[in-house]
Amino acid sequence: MANRRGPERAEATELSRPAGFEAPVGADAPIMDVLATMRAMRRLKPDPVPVPIIEDLVRAATWAPSGSDAQHHAFVAVTDRDQMARLAELWVDVVDVYRSLMGTVVPGVDDERHARMADALEYQAEHFADTPLVIAACYQRSGAGSALRSPRAGVELARDLGARRLARLARGGLAASSLPEASSIYPAVQNLLLAARAHGLGATLTIWHLFREADFRRVLGVPRDHGIYALIPIGYPLGRFGPVRRRPVDDVLHWDRWS
Ligand SMILES: Cc1cc2nc3c(=O)[nH]c(=O)nc-3n(C[C@H](O)[C@H](O)[C@H](O)COP(=O)(O)O)c2cc1C
Numbered sequence: 664m665a666n667r668r669g670p671e672r673a674e675a676t677e678l679s680r681p682a683g684f685e686a687p688v689g690a691d692a693p694i695m696d697v698l699a700t701m702r703a704m705r706r707l708k709p710d711p712v713p714v715p716i717i718e719d720l721v722r723a724a725t726w727a728p729s730g731s732d733a734q735h736h737a738f739v740a741v742t743d744r745d746q747m748a749r750l751a752e753l754w755v756d757v758v759d760v761y762r763s764l765m766g767t768v769v770p771g772v773d774d775e776r777h778a779r780m781a782d783a784l785e786y787q788a789e790h791f792a793d794t795p796l797v798i799a800a801c802y803q804r805s806g807a808g809s810a811l812r813s814p815r816a817g818v819e820l821a822r823d824l825g826a827r828r829l830a831r832l833a834r835g836g837l838a839a840s841s842l843p844e845a846s847s848i849y850p851a852v853q854n855l856l857l858a859a860r861a862h863g864l865g866a867t868l869t870i871w872h873l874f875r876e877a878d879f880r881r882v883l884g885v886p887r888d889h890g891i892y893a894l895i896p897i898g899y900p901l902g903r904f905g906p907v908r909r910r911p912v913d914d915v916l917h918w919d920r921w922s
Pocket residue numbers: 701702703704784867868869870871872907908
C-alpha cells in the first residue's frame with residue numbers, strides 16, 4: 664500500500680540477536696555476530712582517529728569488488744576542524760530538509776524506534792562539528808552511461824552492437840549511467856564500515872549530502888567527473904553496538920520464483 668511518503672514498509676519485527684546480547688568488537692569478533700549488531704552509530708566521542716587506522720579503513724574499502732575491476736574509488740577523509748565546521752553547517756541544513764520531507768513519521772517504524780532515531784539525529788546534528796572523521800566515498804563516473812551520451816562512442820557502439828541493441832541500451836541509459844558506479848562504491852563502503860567496527864569505531868552510511876550536492880562538492884573539492892555516493896561520519900562510539908531489528912527472512916525470501 665502506498666501513502667504520500669511512498670510505499671508502506673513491512674514491519675521489522677525480528678531482533679537479530681537476543682535483547683541484551685553483548686556485541687563483540689575487534690578484529691577477531693565472529694563475523695555473523697558483527698553483522699547482526701552493526702547499528703547506525705550517530706553518537707560519537709570527539710577523540711581523534713589515528714591516521715594509520717584511517718588508512719586501514721580506506722585500504723579495506725579498496726578490497727571490495729568493482730564493476731569490470733575498474734577500481735575507480737576515491738575517498739576524501741576530513742579531520743581538519745575548519746573543514747568539519749564547514750561540513751557541519753551544511754549538515755544541519757540537510758537534516759532539516761530530511762525532517763521536513765519525512766515529517767515526524769517514517770512508515771513502518773514504530774513510535775519508540777522513531778523517537779530514538781530522531782533523538783540520535785538531533786544529537787548528531789548538534790555535535791557534527793566535533794565529529795573526529797568524515798569520509799566521503801566517491802566514484803568516477805565513467806560507466807556505460809557516459810559512453811552512451813557521447814556521439815562518437817555511440818557510432819562505435821552502433822557498429823559493434825547493431826542499432827537495435829544500441830537503442831535498447833540507450834533506453835536504459837539513465838540507469839546505466841549511475842547504477843554501475845553505485846554498485847561499485849557501496850560494497851567498498853560496507854567494507855569500510857566493517858573495518859571501522861573491527862577498530863572499535865562507530866559510523867553511519869549517509870546520503871543526505873544529495874540535498875545540497877553542489878555545496879558538499881565545493882567544500883570537499885570533488886571533481887565533476889566523480890560522484891559523491893556517501894558521507895560517513897566515524898568516531899569512537901558513545902553508545903554500544905547491539906542487535907538490529909529487521910524483517911524476518913520469511914518475509915523477504917522467495918524460493919525459485921517470486922509467486
Ligand atoms: C543507502 C542508505 C542511505 C542512508 N542514509 C542515511 C542518512 O542520510 N542519514 C542517516 O542518518 N542515516 C542514513 N542511513 C542509515 C539508516 O537510517 C539506518 O541504517 C537504518 O535506520 C537502520 O538503522 P540501524 O542499523 O541502527 O538499525 C542510510 C542507510 C543506507 C543503507
